[in-house]
Amino acid sequence: MSVTSLSFPYGESIQWFSPDAVTYLPDGSMTEWILAPGSLTARLKALGLGFEVRVLGEGFIAAGDEQMSAPWVREVLLCLGGIPWVFARTLVPTSLLNQCQAELMGLGDKPLGELLFSDPRFIPGRIEVASFNNCSRLAQLAASLSQTVTGPLWGRRRYFGFGHDELTVCEMFLPAAVTALSDRNQA
Numbered sequence: 001m002s003v004t005s006l007s008f009p010y011g012e013s014i015q016w017f018s019p020d021a022v023t024y025l026p027d028g029s030m031t032e033w034i035l036a037p038g039s040l041t042a043r044l045k046a047l048g049l050g051f052e053v054r055v056l057g058e059g060f061i062a063a064g065d066e067q068m069s070a071p072w073v074r075e076v077l078l079c080l081g082g083i084p085w086v087f088a089r090t091l092v093p094t095s096l097l098n099q100c101q102a103e104l105m106g107l108g109d110k111p112l113g114e115l116l117f118s119d120p121r122f123i124p125g126r127i128e129v130a131s132f133n134n135c136s137r138l139a140q141l142a143a144s145l146s147q148t149v150t151g152p153l154w155g156r157r158r159y160f161g162f163g164h165d166e167l168t169v170c171e172m173f174l175p176a177a178v179t180a181l182s183d184r185n186q187a
């Protein structure tokens with residue numbers, strides 16, 4: 001898929017659950033990754049496969065089923081060795097954006113995590129999980145990236161507090177990540 005505005009905004013209604021409320025989580029390695037605290041960027045970089053962020057789009061979106069009215073959204077692919085592993089979608093309420101506009105809107109292809117885990121004003125919060133079947137928009141995005149969906153995909157939504165505000169970061173693991181992580185798990 002060429003990284004164009006056709007892939008932005010993602011816009012899928014997703015049901016997120018507290019991990020405690022989910023009866024079935026994926027096999028060990030994927031559960032470990034979706035529940036891991038700390039920076040996903042740092043965790044991916046540590047694999048030493050050549051990490052990069054590809055920005056799909058950024059901008060203000062109308063308040064749909066988002067929990068925020070008219071948030072600013074950033075959608076990216078996190079890639080290892082040129083292969084997209086994670087589709088990430090960050091929603092920032094304007095009340096937070098106004099306090100941190102230059103840092104957030106000036107990210108470009110720098111990973112958001114480097115800001116969130118270095119600026120002490122951002123407080124990592126709770127994690128929720130969701131699974132995506134092969135009819136989901138995420139599966140369609142994976143197919144557009146020439147990745148074959150062979151089973152449910154998993155993602156997480158993390159909250160980051162900033163004073164009285166909070167932003168959410170959704171990270172959805174693509175088939176390439178599922179395959180690679182399960183291979184590593186068996187190694």
Ligand SMILES: C=C(O[C@@H]1C=C(C(=O)O)C=C[C@H]1O)C(=O)O
Nearest residue numbers: 039040041076088110111112113
């Ligand atoms: C929140 C983090 O930032 C990562 C980088 C993102 C970006 O650049 O937009 C989005 C989601 C994350 O996976 C992290 O590294 O944990």
